[in-house]
Amino acid sequence: MKLEQDYLVNFLYLVQNVIARQVNLAKLEGEPREICGVDVAYKGEVGVAVVVCDGENQLVKKATGRVGFPYIPGLLFMREAPLMIRALQDLKPDLLLVDGHGIAHPRRSGIATVLGVLLNIPTIGVAKSRLVGEVIEENGINYVVLNGEKVGVKVGKYYYSPGNLVSLDDVINLSRMGYPRVLREADRLSKVYRNDLKLS
């Protein structure tokens, strides 16, 4: 599968626009009790999604499967969201951190937003590099501005943006706590399981 300029891309853009319209940027209410992080590692065409959670009972869940969709900037969700959803299974975290952007996206529909809307849970996107927007400093905060609107913040080398059911302030608060442990663990474990793959 190597689509490039297909009608499928336009269709997926339409899907993202519909999802973006469902986003709710209301402030998170109360302290999230269970916070999870999700990431994916690959071994060729096979992907391993890992979810790591903090809270009452810490837990790790994973899902493995062949990934048939290619990586296309702006359509990352098509490549990784399916496996991430499988790894999450019936989990309903109070907050899910996703490796990638939220509304700091061309159509305000990054993978964190897609997961947040589809699963109807609070999500925040944490990316290692910029996809869109410009970074503008204001009152000591480096905002990611898109079309004149603040859609996220940059702290160090990381970009944080709302996925769904969280406010920009919630995102700023999280960004001030350093790179999330659950994400670092999800990243580490996904690679561990990836390496243990074609063996045991």
Next chain:
DNA sequence: GCGACAG
């Protein structure tokens, strides 16, 4: 046409 472009 050219450059940019999450993972």
Next chain:
DNA sequence: ATCTTGTCGC
């Protein structure tokens, strides 16, 4: 993301 050697700095 993944591949992949050596090198710079704390």
